[in-house]
Amino acid sequence: MYSISKKINIGPQALIAKNFFSNDEIIPAAVTTFTCCDCGHTNTITIRPYESGFPIFQIYSEDKVLSKTELLRNKMVTETSARMIHFGALTVTDLPTLYFGAQCESCHAKYIAVFSYGEKQPGLTVLNISGVWKYEDSE
Ligand SMILES: [Zn+2]
Numbered sequence: 186m187y188s189i190s191k192k193i194n195i196g197p198q199a200l201i202a203k204n205f206f207s208n209d210e211i212i213p214a215a216v217t218t219f220t221c222c223d224c225g226h227t228n229t230i231t232i233r234p235y236e237s238g239f240p241i242f243q244i245y246s247e248d249k250v251l252s253k254t255e256l257l258r259n260k261m262v263t264e265t266s267a268r269m270i271h272f273g274a275l276t277v278t279d280l281p282t283l284y285f286g287a288q289c290e291s292c293h294a295k296y297i298a299v300f301s302y303g304e305k306q307p308g309l310t311v312l313n314i315s316g317v318w319k320y321e322d323s324e
Contacts, residue, residue: 186237186238186285186286186287187285187286187287188239188243188285188286189244189250189284189286189297189320190243190249190250191249191250191322191323191324192249192250192251192322192323192324193250193251193297193320193321193322193323194320194321194322194323195251195255195259195261195297195318195319195320196222196318196319196320196321197222197318197319198222198259198316198317198318198319199219199220199221199222199296199316199317199318199319200219200220201217201218201219201220201314201316201317202217202218202219203217204217204313204314204315204316205311205312205313205314206311206312206313207309207310207311207312208309208310210312211234211302211310211311211312212234213233214231214232214233214234214237215231215232215312215314216229216230216231216232217229217230217314218230219296219298219317221289221291221292221294222294222319223289223292223294223319224289224291224292224294226289226290226291226292228287228289228290228291228296230287230298230317232300232302232312232314234302234312237283237285238283238284238285238300239283239284239285240273240281240282240283241256241262241273241275241276241282241283241284241299242273244256244284245274245275253274253275256275257275259318260315260316261297261299261315261316261318262275262276262277262282262299262315263275263276263277263278265279266279276301277299277300277301277313277315278301278305278311278313279301280301280302280303280305280311280313281301281302281303282299282300282301282315283299283300283301283302284297284298284299284300285297285298286298287317294319295319295320295321295322296317296318296319296320297317297318297320298314298316298317298318299314299315299316300312300313300314300315301313301315
């Protein structure tokens, strides 16, 4: 798991085994797999609340990694509704949204995963993985 700081080009979306987790499923971590688009290897991803990921804001701030338009076009995030705007302009299901970079264990193709985590309503904490996309460095 790593952060991304330079411009990237988004490629195809990888297949993920499970993208929605709630309450006990997230403790101590949400665990799922994605299938590499290039080699078909099944990669495990482990997301630990308050530990895994980096704020999605760092991606679209000054279009540093991806522009807001690119994030929206690839359906990685949606525009945050007005009452949840304190979580940032772009989120997944109006909850605090994070991302991380990961490499295929087998062929080392690069991927970006986007997810949100938080209390959807009292007593219901959810973790929603928007998706895992292959990417290439822009330059
Ligand atoms: Zn691979």
